[in-house]
Amino acid sequence: MKLYSTLTRDKRDFEPAGDAVTIYVCGITTSNSSHVGHALSAVVFDVLHRYLEFRGYTVRRVQNFTDIDDKIIASARDQGLSTEEVAEKYVQEFFRDMDDLNVRRATEHPRATEEIPAILRMIEGLIEQGRAYPATDNSGSVYFRVKSDPEYGKLSGRSVDELLEGVRIDVEPGKEAPADFALWKSSKPGEPSWDSPWGGGRPGWHIECSAMALEYLGETIDIHGGGLDLVFPHHENELTQSESFTGQKPFARFWVHNGLLRLDGAKMSKSLGNLVTVREALESYSADAIRMYILTSHYRSPLIYDQDNIGTQERAARRLRQAASVTSRADSGDSIDPAPFRERFVEAMEDDLNTPQALAVIFDLAHEINRGRDAGHELAGAQAEMRTLADVLGLTLAEPASKGGLSDEDVEARLASRAQARANQDFAAADAIRDELIEAGVVLEDGPGGTIWSRV
Numbered sequence: 324m325k326l327y328s329t330l331t332r333d334k335r336d337f338e339p340a341g342d343a344v345t346i347y348v349c350g351i352t353t354s355n356s357s358h359v360g361h362a363l364s365a366v367v368f369d370v371l372h373r374y375l376e377f378r379g380y381t382v383r384r385v386q387n388f389t390d391i392d393d394k395i396i397a398s399a400r401d402q403g404l405s406t407e408e409v410a411e412k413y414v415q416e417f418f419r420d421m422d423d424l425n426v427r428r429a430t431e432h433p434r435a436t437e438e439i440p441a442i443l444r445m446i447e448g449l450i451e452q453g454r455a456y457p458a459t460d461n462s463g464s465v466y467f468r469v470k471s472d473p474e475y476g477k478l479s480g481r482s483v484d485e486l487l488e489g490v491r492i493d494v495e496p497g498k499e500a501p502a503d504f505a506l507w508k509s510s511k512p513g514e515p516s517w518d519s520p521w522g523g524g525r526p527g528w529h530i531e532c533s534a535m536a537l538e539y540l541g542e543t544i545d546i547h548g549g550g551l552d553l554v555f556p557h558h559e560n561e562l563t564q565s566e567s568f569t570g571q572k573p574f575a576r577f578w579v580h581n582g583l584l585r586l587d588g589a590k591m592s593k594s595l596g597n598l599v600t601v602r603e604a605l606e607s608y609s610a611d612a613i614r615m616y617i618l619t620s621h622y623r624s625p626l627i628y629d630q631d632n633i634g635t636q637e638r639a640a641r642r643l644r645q646a647a648s649v650t651s652r653a654d655s656g657d658s659i660d661p662a663p664f665r666e667r668f669v670e671a672m673e674d675d676l677n678t679p680q681a682l683a684v685i686f687d688l689a690h691e692i693n694r695g696r697d698a699g700h701e702l703a704g705a706q707a708e709m710r711t712l713a714d715v716l717g718l719t720l721a722e723p724a725s726k727g728g729l730s731d732e733d734v735e736a737r738l739a740s741r742a743q744a745r746a747n748q749d750f751a752a753a754d755a756i757r758d759e760l761i762e763a764g765v766v767l768e769d770g771p772g773g774t775i776w777s778r779v
């Protein structure tokens with residue numbers, strides 16, 4: 324399989340270094356509900372995990388929760404809760420959202436506040452090696468000494484000077500140099516605090532991922548993943564800390580970054596106030612439709628949040644569902660050979676996870692099944708293959724639970740009654756049925772070819 328790595332800036336053959344594929348993906352900060360941008364990243368790495376298993380590998384995927392930081396402290400104050408309560412609330416919400424999106428859980432989901440001893444060991448080691456230092460103003464913070472690593476900047480591809488331009492550097496009196504970043508932050512009065520050799524404080528964001536990757540997956544991991552917005556400074560800093568501490572290079576053999584979700588051309592972010600939460604999306608669309616919308620774009624491309632597009636995917640998902648369950652019209656004695664479809668599917672996925680192409684193969688197979696039905700071919704083998712390939716993309720092909728409690732069959736039955744009522748010139752009855760469907764979140768479009776319906 325070929326995978327693109329941000330570090331080498333090219334596609335390379337991927338094989339795990341050991342028996343299992345080890346993957347570390349940066350998880351959410353548990354200060355707010357997850358939005359569709361989080362769903363994008365989660366679906367991409369879920370599909371990578373599923374595909375590697377489909378190829379016969381054992382996969383160990385670790386995804387952390389950043390359960391202490393400034394945003395969580397602020398969110399706790401706003402909600403009148405403790406930081407633990409806020410973190411727990413959004414951890415549970417994340418799991419519920421991801422379960423409903425059919426994103427499988429990682430092998431481990433460690434939390435920063437439960438890994439303090441490992442984090443402290445790493446910071447102490449970095450200080451002993453001269454790579455880090457306690458703040459020069461005795462504030463109790465600890466900083467990483469960026470100039471101690473001549474390779475710093477190799478992931479994001481920029482020099483330290485360039486990195487400093489355009490980055491807001493807080494003037495922190497305890498730093499030796501502006502590019503140095505905090506490994507340990509001394510706590511202000513009233514903030515959550517853990518004991519350390521430098522006084523009460525909490526871990527910086529970057530060090531937690533280095534410590535957890537080392538703790539759970541070892542000195543070198545096969546794949547480090549996350550969104551493109553994490554390349555700098557988060558991943559650059561993780562990389563320098565980890566390689567400095569262990570002396571082992573590389574820290575990650577492949578750096579895999581997904582493109583970002585945009586809304587009307589702007590990045591979806593809390594500060595811009597343009598977030599669509601995963602829950603909101605799931606109230607309107609099935610998990611299959613949301614996943615298909617994400618996977619029709621290559622994972623490294625930016626994705627525009629577009630409700631019409633997801634609505635189109637809802638209808639496309641229905642076509643796949645129907646093909647997966649139709650029965651043949653006759654018995655021709657022939658059957659469909661699904662092997663060429665699997666071959667093309669694998670070929671697409673081997674090319675840096677080309678999911679748009681892989682999805683197209685599943686649609687071709689659905690088309691073949693529909694033709695086979697008309698020709699009276701045996702369909703079971705092709706349908707089983709279609710379900711297998713769809714499952715690699717995390718598509719259930721199951722009928723979504725609809726808001727109004729109407730199944731697809733229910734909707735079809737109502738439509739037949741409505742058509743009959745219209746044929747009988749009983750427009751009041753026809754309108755009543757249409758209103759009932761709208762109430763249940765089903766919209767109708769009457770056209771020359773009949774009535775098309777979709778869920779909103």
Ligand SMILES: [Zn+2]
Nearest residue numbers: 349350532557
């Ligand atoms: Zn991270």
